[in-house]
Amino acid sequence: MFVHYSAEVTVPMAEVERHLDQLRSDLGSWADVAYREGEELRTRVGPIDGSFAKEVRLELGIAQIHRTGLVYPISWSATGAELLFPRLNADLHISHLGGNQTTIRLEGTYEPPMGSVGKVVDRILLRKVADATVKAWVDRLADALVAGNRVN
Secondary structure (H helix, E strand, C coil), X not given: XXXXXXXXXXXXXXXXXXXXXXXXXXXXXXXXXXXXXXXHHHHHHXXXXXXXXXXXXXXXXXXXXXXXXXXXEEEEEECCCHHHCCCEEEEEEEEEEECCEEEEEEEEXXXXXXXXXXXXXXXXXXXXXXXXXXXXXXXXXXXHHHHHHHHC
């Protein structure tokens, strides 16, 4: 399944790249928070009692230069019980829009767990969780990049 989300920041691309390198160690904990926010959405509409949370592991690779900007490979997976949770393989695109405007875009794919049953559940419910999780993570990253730019 495909997921994507983008945010624009009023920060020059060179500053975004520098701040992203400084924030590298925080990105995994933000993935945990974003995943929990997605799970909260699921618990509001699903059968879980609301006490469920899952720790995730996020790996941000080395940036590659593309004609549209920088692209960081990302993998995002649950720790423990990995067969019950999807794994996200994505690219984080950082693109210059002009002036001080930069776009931060995450595009990726995930395979719902549990085969065909998981695909049905994904269409009904989990797709919203995946979208909410990606949105929360990108928005948090954008906020941190803007805040980091103000500090300097």
